[in-house]
Amino acid sequence: MSVRINARELESLLAATPASQNIMLTGKHGIGKSQILEKFFTARGERVMILFLGQMSDPGDLIGLPRLDETTGKTLFMPPYWFPTDGKPVVLFLDELNRARPEVLQTIMDLTLNRTLAGRKLPEGSRVISAVNDGEEYQLTDLDPALVSRFNIYEFKPTTQEWLLWAAKAGLDSRVIDFISENPEMLDGAAFTREDQGLEKSPDRRGWERVSNVLQTNEVTPLLKIVIAGIVGMPAATKFFATINQKRLPSAKEILLGDFAKLQTALKKCSTPELASVNESILRFIETKSYDEKDDAKVSKNVAAYFEFLSGENFREAQAHFANLYSSSLYPSTMTFVIMQCPDLYKKITAFVKSI
Numbered sequence: 001m002s003v004r005i006n007a008r009e010l011e012s013l014l015a016a017t018p019a020s021q022n023i024m025l026t027g028k029h030g031i032g033k034s035q036i037l038e039k040f041f042t043a044r045g046e047r048v049m050i051l052f053l054g055q056m057s058d059p060g061d062l063i064g065l066p067r068l069d070e071t072t073g074k075t076l077f078m079p080p081y082w083f084p085t086d087g088k089p090v091v092l093f094l095d096e097l098n099r100a101r102p103e104v105l106q107t108i109m110d111l112t113l114n115r116t117l118a119g120r121k122l123p124e125g126s127r128v129i130s131a132v133n134d135g136e137e138y139q140l141t142d143l144d145p146a147l148v149s150r151f152n153i154y155e156f157k158p159t160t161q162e163w164l165l166w167a168a169k170a171g172l173d174s175r176v177i178d179f180i181s182e183n184p185e186m187l188d189g190a191a192f193t194r195e196d197q198g199l200e201k202s203p204d205r206r207g208w209e210r211v212s213n214v215l216q217t218n219e220v221t222p223l224l225k226i227v228i229a230g231i232v233g234m235p236a237a238t239k240f241f242a243t244i245n246q247k248r249l250p251s252a253k254e255i256l257l258g259d260f261a262k263l264q265t266a267l268k269k270c271s272t273p274e275l276a277s278v279n280e281s282i283l284r285f286i287e288t289k290s291y292d293e294k295d296d297a298k299v300s301k302n303v304a305a306y307f308e309f310l311s312g313e314n315f316r317e318a319q320a321h322f323a324n325l326y327s328s329s330l331y332p333s334t335m336t337f338v339i340m341q342c343p344d345l346y347k348k349i350t351a352f353v354k355s356i
Helices: 007-016 033-043 102-114 160-170 174-182 205-217 222-232 234-245 252-257 260-268 272-287 293-310 313-327 332-341 343-355
Strands: 022-027 047-052 066-069 074-077 090-095 127-133 151-156
Touching: 007 022, 007 033, 007 151, 033 047, 033 090, 033 127, 160 174, 160 205, 160 272, 174 205, 174 234, 174 272, 205 222, 222 234, 252 260, 252 272, 252 293, 260 293, 272 293, 272 313, 272 332, 293 313, 293 332, 293 343, 313 332, 313 343, 332 343
Parallel strands: 022 127, 022 151, 047 090, 090 127
Antiparallel strands: 066 074
C-alpha cells in the first residue's frame, strides 16, 4: 500500500528529508507537483532544475555531449546546460521518470546513488527528486527495481480544498472556483484505462486553470462553450454551464461584506452540502484577504453572525463542518483573524469543537 500525502504534508516532507535521500512522487498528471516543489525550494533560496526525461531521445540530452581531450587523449563530456558549475547545490527534479527511454534511465542510476553523472559530481547538498505518472491510462516505461529502491516513494494527492485555496490566491475565475467547490468530483475527472480512453477528454487541474483564463477574457457564447468542452471534455463542460446558469449560492463576498440579514432566507434553503461549499468559500475569502483592510470590522461582524446562524437546529452538521475546517491547518491567516478580530467567535468555535 502506497503512502499518500497532500500538498501540506509534501512541504513538511521536503523540509524533513535529508538532501542525501531521493524522493519519488507518484500521481496523476497536472496536479501541481512541479509547481509546489519549485515554489518551496525557491523560497528557501535553492535553485530548482526541472528535467523532462520523457522528452529526452538520447542519454546525451542528460549527460552532455562527448569531446576529445587532446592532452590526455580521453573522452570527456561537456557539462549540459542545467549542470551547476558554480559549486552551489541544486534541486534536480526528474519529471516523467517512467516515460524516459531505458538508455536514459541507465544514466540515472549513478546520479541517484552517488550524485555523479558521467564522472562529474553534483555540488554537496544537491537533491534528486523524481515524479512519475501512475495509472493504466498512461504509456509508461517499467522502472528497474534497483532504481526504484533508491527513492523514498509517496503517492501525491493534493486535496480539493488545497486546490481551491490555491485557485483563490491565484485569482482564478470565481465561477470555476464555485463550480469545483460544489462539484469536487469534477476537479480531476474520471479515471480511464488505456483501452477505453482513446481521445476522450477528462478534466484535470491544469484544464480548469485554462478554463478560467478563457472565461476571464471572453463573453459566454455558444462558441466559448465548445472551446471549454475541448479543454475539460463535453460532460464536464455541460455540467459547468448548467450549474453557472442556475441560481447560485450566496457568495462569501455577499455574506461578509453585504447585509447578512437579507441573505438568511436564501441560506435557510441550502442543503448541508451546499452550506459546506459556503463554509469553504468564506474561509478562503478571509484567508486570501479578498477585501480591503477597512472592511475588517464588517467581515468580523458577519462571520460571527454566519456561525451563529449555523447554530440553528437544522444546521448543526454544517456548523460542525465550519468549526472543523476552521480548526484545521489549511487556513492559518483566517484563524489569526478570528482570534484577533472576533475573540467571542473564537471562544464559541473552540467550545463547539470540544462539545463534538
